[in-house]
Amino acid sequence: MKVYVPRDAAARGxxxxxxxxxxxxxxxxxxxxxxxxxxxTRGMVWLEPLVEIETQSGRTAFGPMTxxxxxxxxxxxxxxxxxxxxxxxxxxxxxxxxLTFARVGLIDPLSLQDYEAHGGLAGLRRALAMSGQAIVxxxxxxxxxxxxxxxxxxxxxxxxxxxxxxxxxYIVCNADEGDSGTFADRMLMEGDPFTLIEGMAIAxxxxxxxxxxxxxxxxxPDAVAQMTEAIRIARAAGVLGPSxxxxxxxxxxxxxxxxxxxxxxxxxxxxxxxxxxxxxxxxKPPLPAIEGLxxxxxxxxxxxxxxxxxxxxxxxxxxxxDFGLGRSRGTIPLQIAGNVKQGGLFEAAFGLTLGEIxxxxxxxxxxxxxxxxxxxxxxxxxxxxxxxxxxxFGYEEFDGQGGLIGHAGxxxxxxxxxxxQQARFAMEFCAVESCGKCTPCRxxxxxxxxxxxxxxxxxxxxxxxxxxxxxxMRDGSLCALGGFTPYPVMSALTHFPDDFATAxxxxx
Amino acid sequence: MLDTADFAARLREIIDAHLGxxxxxxxxxxxVQHEWGHIPEPxxxxxxxxxxxxxxxxHGVVSFYHxxxxxxxxxxxxxxxxxEACQAQGGRDxxxxxxxxxxxxxxGTTPDGKVTVERTFCLGLCACGPSxxxxxxxxxxxxAEDICREALA
Ligand SMILES: Cc1cc2nc3c(=O)[nH]c(=O)nc-3n(C[C@H](O)[C@H](O)[C@H](O)COP(=O)(O)O)c2cc1C
Ligand code: SF4
Ligand code: FES
Numbered sequence: 028m029k030v031y032v033p034r035d036a037a038a039r040g041x042x043x044x045x046x047x048x049x050x051x052x053x054x055x056x057x058x059x060x061x062x063x064x065x066x067x068t069r070g071m072v073w074l075e076p077l078v079e080i081e082t083q084s085g086r087t088a089f090g091p092m093t094x095x096x097x098x099x100x101x102x103x104x105x106x107x108x109x110x111x112x113x114x115x116x117x118x119x120x121x122x123x124x125x126l127t128f129a130r131v132g133l134i135d136p137l138s139l140q141d142y143e144a145h146g147g148l149a150g151l152r153r154a155l156a157m158s159g160q161a162i163v164x165x166x167x168x169x170x171x172x173x174x175x176x177x178x179x180x181x182x183x184x185x186x187x188x189x190x191x192x193x194x195x196x197y198i199v200c201n202a203d204e205g206d207s208g209t210f211a212d213r214m215l216m217e218g219d220p221f222t223l224i225e226g227m228a229i230a231x232x233x234x235x236x237x238x239x240x241x242x243x244x245x246x247x248p249d250a251v252a253q254m255t256e257a258i259r260i261a262r263a264a265g266v267l268g269p270s271x272x273x274x275x276x277x278x279x280x281x282x283x284x285x286x287x288x289x290x291x292x293x294x295x296x297x298x299x300x301x302x303x304x305x306x307x308x309x310x311k312p313p314l315p316a317i318e319g320l321x322x323x324x325x326x327x328x329x330x331x332x333x334x335x336x337x338x339x340x341x342x343x344x345x346x347x348x349d350f351g352l353g354r355s356r357g358t359i360p361l362q363i364a365g366n367v368k369q370g371g372l373f374e375a376a377f378g379l380t381l382g383e384i385x386x387x388x389x390x391x392x393x394x395x396x397x398x399x400x401x402x403x404x405x406x407x408x409x410x411x412x413x414x415x416x417x418x419x420f421g422y423e424e425f426d427g428q429g430g431l432i433g434h435a436g437x438x439x440x441x442x443x444x445x446x447x448q449q450a451r452f453a454m455e456f457c458a459v460e461s462c463g464k465c466t467p468c469r470x471x472x473x474x475x476x477x478x479x480x481x482x483x484x485x486x487x488x489x490x491x492x493x494x495x496x497x498x499x500m501r502d503g504s505l506c507a508l509g510g511f512t513p514y515p516v517m518s519a520l521t522h523f524p525d526d527f528a529t530a531x532x533x534x535x
Numbered sequence: 536m537l538d539t540a541d542f543a544a545r546l547r548e549i550i551d552a553h554l555g556x557x558x559x560x561x562x563x564x565x566x567v568q569h570e571w572g573h574i575p576e577p578x579x580x581x582x583x584x585x586x587x588x589x590x591x592x593x594h595g596v597v598s599f600y601h602x603x604x605x606x607x608x609x610x611x612x613x614x615x616x617x618x619e620a621c622q623a624q625g626g627r628d629x630x631x632x633x634x635x636x637x638x639x640x641x642x643g644t645t646p647d648g649k650v651t652v653e654r655t656f657c658l659g660l661c662a663c664g665p666s667x668x669x670x671x672x673x674x675x676x677x678x679a680e681d682i683c684r685e686a687l688a
Binding site for chain 1: 559595599618624650663664
């Protein structure tokens with residue numbers, strides 16, 4: 028009997044380890060041979076722990092499972108109260124376009140054999156027969172833009188590094204994923220780590236880099252362990268090492284763990300941190316592509332940017348580019364979070380509207396109360412009111428509405444949220460996480476918290492002060508931490524004025 | 536205890552195990568904290584000397600990162616997510632109730648040194664919050680009673 032029980036951190040958080048133990052116990056009790064696979068998550072977090080059983084007619088799912096539900100898995104499964112049917116036939120799953128996440132939840136994350144059987148390494152094999160320039164051209168043609176937030180074209184970045192002459196170049200994967208409401212990087216690293224390894228190897232080939240680093244967060248111990256083990260396995264199998272797949276140039280990599288600083292997700296701060304320094308943001312230029320890690324030309328890319336490359340190389344740039352909307356090409360793993368009924372990871376072509384994402388896919392709030400606000404793009408992203416639900420998910424489209432898609436986290440709030448508190452939190456977060464390099468951010472955020480508190484106490488002079496402060500932070504900050512904190516603050520103020528007015532009137 | 540020869544020798548081992556790395560300081564600090572639960576003050580000059588850095592520089596790095604502790608933590612560390620997606624799912628109430636259940640008025644360590652409660656910003660469990668880490672174990676859809684019961688056990 029072959030049983031899949033996810034080891035994804037969200038599934039574990041919801042009790043999948045106890046379910047896995049119950050499966051083992053029950054199989055033992057019945058004297059049945061058991062093949063237990065600890066897979067990644069299929070992304071339907073509200074159904075975790077989601078268990079799958081291999082049957083003669085394919086895999087079939089059950090969830091959300093508890094240890095008490097396990098014995099019935101060994102009886103007539105068609106009558107199991109938690110039966111969901113095949114995952115691929117569940118509407119939430121079937122609606123997706125799973126390219127980057129095709130294998131996540133499907134395969135045994137640490138089996139190279141399983142990986143290859145599901146199309147893994149095809150992209151690297153193709154890349155090995157191409158010149159660096161040809162690989163870069165392919166990535167350029169795909170229209171892939173950085174999934175870390177800024178949306179910079181990946182191929183153009185790679186070309187800069189490729190053309191920079193240097194004795195050593197680096198591929199640095201930004202796996203710092205600090206944005207609230209995001210978990211795509213984590214799910215990919217836990218559920219299909221070889222895809223990231225393959226993407227980094229292809230990047231190395233393209234630009235002539237032989238060393239890679241995955242910089243991830245200490246808050247992700249499971250992802251750190253899974254990546255580390257996958258790299259060890261890939262090295263032992265000769266995928267990585269002195270010669271990629273035994274036929275290419277050298278490429279090897281390791282995982283490094285951050286130490287609880289949000290700002291280290293900013294690429295230059297990240298490089299300082301990798302070098303063992305304080306994670307202070309560097310002024311640009313020089314670009315990391317020219318002078319990056321230890322002063323060498325360095326590609327810094329988000330996990331999802333790099334993990335999308337194997338699919339592009341295996342299936343062709345045009346096939347990827349055919350998905351999407353406007354200048355946002357390909358697919359985006361939406362992370363639907365917060366107060367939501369059906370939350371999780373939903374990979375789709377760009378272009379769904381925010382309303383479709385929140386209501387049709389997410390199913391509205393878990394509390395059953397009306398949606399009031401949706402924060403898109405993490406702590407530096409704007410709060411959207413329901414009135415803007417027709418905004419299509421794309422870089423330019425969100426920018427045009429005074430927002431950003433960031434790393435594609437969508438956080439839903441019901442009508443119990445107090446937007447003044449959310450504005451205060453945005454300032455507080457900036458104050459706590461500021462690297463300290465520039466005054467508008469370091470001091471401005473502290474003043475921002477005080478100013479919001481004055482508004483709450485009913486001080487009528489505080490409102491224009493807050494607006495001024497936001498302008499100063501936006502114009503005078505070196506990086507987006509200070510520069511974009513005004514997005515959540517000003518969007519809260521603009522779209523939900525009542526929450527600021529009531530506070531004032533109440534005090535009067 | 537920490538200024539004994541044993542301490543210096545163990546620290547030397549930890550440092551040596553990392554000297555082959557590019558940029559070894561953070562990996563060393565993580566390993567030191569793993570070994571002793573915090574970054575003991577006497578470790579700093581020894582690390583600085585081994586890496587050819589100034590003490591102030593190493594101090595600066597230790598103090599920059601939220602993870603590195605200057606004092607030992609409680610036996611169990613609880614991290615409660617205070618970021619937006621968890622706020623939307625009752626994260627603020629969870630923090631209030633956990634602190635109250637452990638007899639704390641703010642984040643910190645219980646007087647008996649058993650539990651340290653910290654706030655953290657996002658654990659990547661944002662679709663099933665509010666979220667917490669109990670030691671190294673993720674807890675989703677966290678309930679204050681369960682967390683307190685486990686912490687006080
Ligand atoms: C404060 C701050 C935090 C950031 N955090 C992340 C992060 O966690 N992950 C990420 O990929 N990019 C993050 N970025 C963006 C990076 O600076 C950089 O643009 C990105 O790693 C480039 O990769 P991409 O082109 O593949 O998106 C952050 C930027 C700022 C200003
Ligand atoms: S805006 Fe803030 S975080 Fe960014 S460089 Fe300036 S002080 Fe550092
Ligand atoms: S916001 Fe709490 S786990 Fe992400």
